[in-house]
Amino acid sequence: MTDLDDNICKKYIKMITNIVILSLIISISLAFWIMSMTASTYYGNLQPISPWRWLFSVVVPVLIVSNGFKKKSLDHSGALGGLVVGFILTIANFSFFTSLLMFFLSSSKLTKWKGEIKKRLDSEYKEGGQRNWIQVFCNGAVPTELALLYMIENGPGEIPIDFSKQYTASWMCLSLLAALACSAGDTWASEVGPVLSKSPPRLITTWEKVPVGTNGGVTMVGLASSLLGGTFVGITYFLTQLVFVNDLDISAPQWPIIAFGGLAGLLGSVIDSYLGATMQFTGLDESTGMVVNSPANEVSTNCKAAVTSRQPVCRSLRGGAPLAANSTLERGPRSPTHVQARSPRPSPRGRPRPRRSRDPKCDVGGRRRH
Template structure:
């Protein structure tokens, strides 16, 4: 009987907490809406944002962040970082949000998949991933900055990618999708390759065989996975565009965003491997029987130098993809 009372008490507390969070976010969204109306009165070029968009942009990332915290996909610092990234991308463009969602959920699922096998090859393996704020911002920092620039350029809302009408905004959309696809492709490759690949990885710079877990090592399955990881980001973005943009038929074709994202995932993963092979230290530690990223008396160097860690390599890769790839896509985009 006492256990039943405790259970009812916990359920009541949870229900009350959910109601408080909902009321607080609703009040916050109305406050921001009134604030945007006030600002638009003094600055006529600024358009007020609806309270429903404020509510969605606050509430949905909050719910997803709490879920990630409970499932140990994020630690507490990572949850705060993810909340900020999610809010900015959702406020700017719902297509940005759906692309971020595809990246986060697919990578979180893959991180848990094959955990027993990953423990055998990765000394830093954490169950569920448990990304901290550094990892969150190294993956989501570039998209967040691009989303802020997008809002400065055209304001919050969804627009089609059309270089003839919205050159700067279209460029920012491609950069943001490319950065997310790059991070997604690299994560898919690193999570799928070691589990499914039947062959030894080959170092991307010399093509010689290296132990599983070596920075810069690639496999055919990993490369295919990186393309699919980028592809899923592009599919999520494209579907949201189709559902929410009313004048899509008047703009340039939007389907190339799917192919673009897949290519960004593949190229970004290869770029990440190239940087990792040169700027991340990889050595085989005989005392633990695994590839490690530190030097010691029992470690035999495989490749790389201790210049960058994995987070920095991810950040540099996403920056390069965001800067370079949209220019190539602009020349090939069908009109």
């Protein structure tokens, strides 16, 4: 088979694969629509979801996740988790979907930005980010749960945030916005702060200078980035409300959503830094000079001792054995004044053995000869 025939065969297989995937997506969307119509007819008080909304909720997350997987923003498990989170948030409320989308796109771009610099600072840096299912659900589990509760309370669809008319649903919308804004603020701070900050980070609990990459370290650039990240998500939510919500003219003003998103992003980043400083492991790999998040060979620390103590790192670990909480890294090396004088060796009878005098005129017992 020639190269031309091989290329034609690959294109044909790709075309057939896309047709099969599209057919499955349409079938799944129609099945969901039939189930919603059946439930609406049976219960009588449920608003059926249109087939176009079902189709959009299935097709768009598949396209976004596929693109993220190709660009190495997601691994296999992260792609599957992203499909679940994206589908639920899209079917619930388009404002939820656009906020999640802008958070994902901006975070992926910032993760790849200045990647060569980040490789020298972060021992766990991956090309493109490559988020797995754990990272996806850490950022998306709470919004997914809130989206499900929102659909139970209000049903799928977009509503204005107005506590006088829809109190519970409005709180759920703000809670979901706050969750996404916190995630965006923390991601923006961790991706922008270490690269643009000219001053070393300071530990949020003691305000001491620490190496770049230390859990709990903050900079003014990072805090400003977290504020901008939350504001970006808030602006996205606000613009989506303007497009899809019809009765905004008789509802409460929606612009405070922007300020709420910015404050949520800043507060989320501060809380995350505090938890990192108090609960997360931080070590210094002496072979590479980079900060690591797990103990291993050549790592000098126990729970931030190497990066928070004022004493210099004096030795490295061998065999991965962790240092004790009262190790020399935490207390600093002992000075000569800390060495205790050696007590005289007791004699067999339990009495102290007399010291031998160096004076030649003294006898064995130390008494002076006459």
